[in-house]
Amino acid sequence: MFTKFGLVVLVVVFGALLFVLGLLAPEPVRRSVTQWTYNITAAREATTVKSPPKALAAAANASATKKSGAAPIPYAQLLIPTPPPPHGTYSLQLGLYPTTAGADDWVKRARAADVPASTISVLDENGQSWIAVAAGEYNSPEEARAARISLTRTLTLVQPLMVIRLPSQPSSATPVAP
Secondary structure (H helix, E strand, C coil), rough: CCHHHHHHHHHHHHHHHHHHHHHHHCHHHHHHHHHHHHHHHHHHHHHHHHCHHHHHHHHHHHHHHHHHHHEEEEHHCCCCCCCCCCCCEEEEEEEECHHHHHHHHHHHHHHHCCCEEEEEEEEECCCEEEEEEEEEEECCCCHHHHHHHHHHHHHCCCCCCCEECCCCCCCHEEEECC
């Protein structure tokens, strides 16, 4: 019994020590560790991306391209990795819809409130085509998170908005002018 208790205490003390050392580490050390973890995470995500069945993906691509004129991208590309990459453009996701009708309603609502919005054709893990509606463009996730409260009030929303990373290819996002 004392052995188990001693092991638990040792693990807790070791964890607390590492936590304190992480807080006290100088900024250059934290930055290099953050970059190192981002590189490892990005490499791991690149090797574990699941591709949908070819026939299903081809059918979804064809229907989504007809609807929006742009080839859909995997939805996972909109999610922000941890830690966030050093460069990128971020937005707030207003919704994710299977048809353009639901997305168009949100775009009209955002346009009426003078909020810039865009639609992005995406594919989920199963190859299903969706339309994501994004509001605003921000240089960092922190800027997007800071804008969440004012945007939620402007659009009279109840649920919190999710921060997403906009795709780097301009052809896959369709901007909508306010």
